Amino acid sequence: MQDLKTRRRGAATSQAPRPSLLRRTGRALTPLAWLGPSLVLICVVVLWPVIEMVRTSLQHITSSGVTVGYNGTTNYTDLFDEDDLIPVVLRTLLWVGGIVVITMTLSLALGQLLNARFPGRRVVRWAVIVPWAASVLMTALIWKWMLDNYSGLVNRVLLDLHIIDKPVNWLAHPGQAMLWMMWVAVFVSLPFTSFVILAGLQTIPEDVYEAARVDGASAFRTYFGITLPLLRPAILIASIINVINVFNSFPIIWAMTAGGPGSDTDTTTTFMYKLAFYDQHVGESGAMAVVNFALILVMVLFYLRAARWREEVR
Amino acid sequence: MTRRVVLTGLGWLVAFVFLLPYLQMFITALKPEKELTKSPGTYLPSHWTWSNFIDVWSAAPVWTYLRVSLTVAAAATIVTLACAMPAAYYTARNRFRGRGAFLLLVLVTQMFAPTALVIGIYREMVALNLTDTLLALILVNAAFNLPFCIWILHGYFSSIPKELEEAAFLDGAGRVGALTRVTLPISMPGVVTAIVYTFIAAWNEYIVALTVTASPDRRPLTVGVPSFVTQYQAHWQFLFATSLIAIVPVVILFIFIERYLIGGLTAGSVK
Numbered sequence: 274m275q276d277l278k279t280r281r282r283g284a285a286t287s288q289a290p291r292p293s294l295l296r297r298t299g300r301a302l303t304p305l306a307w308l309g310p311s312l313v314l315i316c317v318v319v320l321w322p323v324i325e326m327v328r329t330s331l332q333h334i335t336s337s338g339v340t341v342g343y344n345g346t347t348n349y350t351d352l353f354d355e356d357d358l359i360p361v362v363l364r365t366l367l368w369v370g371g372i373v374v375i376t377m378t379l380s381l382a383l384g385q386l387l388n389a390r391f392p393g394r395r396v397v398r399w400a401v402i403v404p405w406a407a408s409v410l411m412t413a414l415i416w417k418w419m420l421d422n423y424s425g426l427v428n429r430v431l432l433d434l435h436i437i438d439k440p441v442n443w444l445a446h447p448g449q450a451m452l453w454m455m456w457v458a459v460f461v462s463l464p465f466t467s468f469v470i471l472a473g474l475q476t477i478p479e480d481v482y483e484a485a486r487v488d489g490a491s492a493f494r495t496y497f498g499i500t501l502p503l504l505r506p507a508i509l510i511a512s513i514i515n516v517i518n519v520f521n522s523f524p525i526i527w528a529m530t531a532g533g534p535g536s537d538t539d540t541t542t543t544f545m546y547k548l549a550f551y552d553q554h555v556g557e558s559g560a561m562a563v564v565n566f567a568l569i570l571v572m573v574l575f576y577l578r579a580a581r582w583r584e585e586v587r
Numbered sequence: 588m589t590r591r592v593v594l595t596g597l598g599w600l601v602a603f604v605f606l607l608p609y610l611q612m613f614i615t616a617l618k619p620e621k622e623l624t625k626s627p628g629t630y631l632p633s634h635w636t637w638s639n640f641i642d643v644w645s646a647a648p649v650w651t652y653l654r655v656s657l658t659v660a661a662a663a664t665i666v667t668l669a670c671a672m673p674a675a676y677y678t679a680r681n682r683f684r685g686r687g688a689f690l691l692l693v694l695v696t697q698m699f700a701p702t703a704l705v706i707g708i709y710r711e712m713v714a715l716n717l718t719d720t721l722l723a724l725i726l727v728n729a730a731f732n733l734p735f736c737i738w739i740l741h742g743y744f745s746s747i748p749k750e751l752e753e754a755a756f757l758d759g760a761g762r763v764g765a766l767t768r769v770t771l772p773i774s775m776p777g778v779v780t781a782i783v784y785t786f787i788a789a790w791n792e793y794i795v796a797l798t799v800t801a802s803p804d805r806r807p808l809t810v811g812v813p814s815f816v817t818q819y820q821a822h823w824q825f826l827f828a829t830s831l832i833a834i835v836p837v838v839i840l841f842i843f844i845e846r847y848l849i850g851g852l853t854a855g856s857v858k
Contacts, residue, residue, distance in 0.1 A: 303683075304677060304681070304683045304684075304685065304686075307673045307674060307676070307677035308673075308674045308677060308678070308689060310669065310670040310673070310674070311670040311671060311673075311674040311733060311737060312689075314666070314670055314726075314729060314730045314733055315692065315693075315696055315730060315733060315734070317726075317730070318708075318726050318727055318729070318730030318731070319696050319699055319704075319730050319731065320696075321707070321711055322704040322706075322707030322708045322710075322711050323704060323707055324707070325706075325707040325708075325710045325711045325714070326704060326706050326707030326710070327707075328710075329706060329707065329710050338713075383601065386594070386597055386598060386601065389594050390594075391591060391594040391595040391598050392595055393595065393598060393599065393602075394598060396602060397598040397599065397601060397602045399842055400601070400602035400603075400605045400606050401601065401602070401605050402838070402841060402842055402845055403605055403606060403609060403838050404605060404608075405841065406787060406834075406837050406838040406840075406841030406842075407609070407791075407834040407837070407838060408790075408791040408793070408808075408809055408830070408833060408834065409791065409793070410791075410793045410809050410812070410813070411612075411809075411812060411830040411833065411834060412608060414812070414813065414826065414827075414830065415608045415609070415611055415612050415615075415827065415830070416608060418611070418615060418823055418827075419608065419611055421628070423624065423625075423626035423627075423628070424623060424624065424625050424626055424627065424628030424629075425628055426611055426628060426630075428627060428628070429627045429628045429629075429630070432627055440626065440627065460605075460608075463605075464605075465852070468845065468848075468849055469849055469852075469853060472849040472850075472853075506856050507853075507856075509856075510853045510856045511853070514698075514852070514853070517698055517700070518700075521700045521702040521703055522702075523702050523793070523794050524793050524794070528813065542702060542703070545706065546705065546794075549706055549709075550798065555706070555710075558706055559706050559707075562703065562704070562705075562706045562707065565703050566703050566704070569698070569699070569703055572698070573695055573698045576694075576698055577691075577694060577695070579856060580694065580853070580856045581856060582690075582691065582694050
């Protein structure tokens with residue numbers, strides 16, 4: 274629109290013959306014809322919920338779903354008054370930080386392994402892809418079953434190895450449950466992350482290593498002096514994407530403990546979900562959602578910097 | 588030589604660790620129901636109950652789950668492609684006002700997941716009277732995968748020199764002919780990646796389907812599968828038989844597109 278207005282003003286002052294108004298309008302609207310469907314879909318289905326979420330967080334909505342009207346920041350003060358909030362936030366930080374650090378560390382090794390030459394490498398790569406393609410919910414369910422108190426595989430193996438002398442109900446204790454769920458989250462994050470590292474390793478030219486060998490650098494020095502610095506972009510982008518994904522991770526906790534007992538294994542995501550759909554505090558849940566979303570936006574800013582988007586769109 | 592042996596051993600160990608849960612799915616799906624309540628559990632089925640894979644179809648409306656999942660995933664893929672192709676092609680070939688802003692919007696929304704927005708999505712669907720419809724699921728899956736598809740197709744279209752298309756045009760292929768006979772075939776890996784990625788993402792989508800659907804005949808696999816194990820029943824064998832039906836086809840599809848994915852997912856910062 275801005276474009277159209279300035280051009281029209283230009284047309285009034287200059288004397289040179291210009292294409293007709295109709296033509297110029299048509300030309301300005303051409304991009305809209307090509308981008309229109311995408312813009313409509315993104316605006317209606319992705320951006321509208323953002324607005325709806327903010328509105329919800331400022332509304333008083335009864336437990337039966339009737340919107341009574343706006344009630345200012347009441348939902349936010351209610352949220353911050355929740356006794357469970359601080360533990361849930363701290364647990365979320367531990368959840369995200371722990372999973373991403375472990376995933377990145379393991380992926381550096383795994384990426385290296387997938388890049389090395391050995392018989393059957395192709396099959397190993399395929400095996401590593403499986404948790405990436407499979408439904409995270411179903412992967413979480415099989416882990417829940419493997420951790421089953423009575424007939425789970427984990428208890429059976431540990432009993433047979435005499436590590437434990439009676440079955441442990443792993444998912445009933447918040448601490449143990451949290452550790453196991455973090456492991457499942459690492460397990461489903463590893464494929465993407467190690468394939469990003471692998472892609473990063475493949476961009477390092479062979480002659481750099483050749484030069485290091487000629488200079489007599491040890492394997493240790495070669496890795497920390499050459500490989501790791503050159504992997505920096507891959508590590509950075511994979512970490513940021515992982516932070517966003519892990520923060521958003523819902524099916525693992527939902528399938529394995531549903532945040533229980535109480536809210537002892539909740540993260541802010543499952544806490545938000547329970548507020549809306551179990552406790553029927555939709556407005557307060559909206560407030561939690563806005564806080565979550567704000568955190569994600571901060572991560573997206575980091576992502577844009579890491580992706581060097583200005584160069585990418587050129 | 589020892590290095591090679593160690594690497595091979597490590598590689599196969601890694602493969603085993605990654606496949607173990609899915610192997611366990613398979614073994615559990617073949618156990619008779621009585622064996623599932625045994626403590627401690629068994630390693631292998633005492634009796635390989637292949638009939639579980641037949642009985643599962645009548646134990647729950649698995650056909651319906653499958654039909655819903657297929658409908659939603661296929662429709663979302665078609666909608667996404669229909670929107671993404673023209674947008675990606677136009678931004679790759681033309682400079683226009685708002686191009687940078689559009690690509691920025693695509694990059695930012697590529698990072699949005701329905702999980703964080705589920706409250707807003709639910710409220711919107713209530714307002715539009717679309718709760719408990721497949722249309723709601725199709726729209727959400729199409730829209731949230733659209734940015735990735737635009738991005739990856741934009742990358743492919745940009746990498747094809749304009750001159751190649753113009754040469755075909757001058758040879759009398761026509762604008763459409765140049766597009767369908769030159770540009771599209773070269774960008775096929777990108778198109779296939781976009782199709783498979785959207786299909787699998789929609790196929791595996793959980794939280795929106797869980798929230799927006801209510802009636803049993805509108806549940807996709809992800810929402811239907813957990814209902815085999817509730818407070819009142821525990822048919823783990825059927826749960827995992829259905830899970831395998833859901834997982835095996837998409838894993839095979841995924842293996843084909845993996846090498847085209849990374850560049851798109853990392854916005855091209857790693858290629």
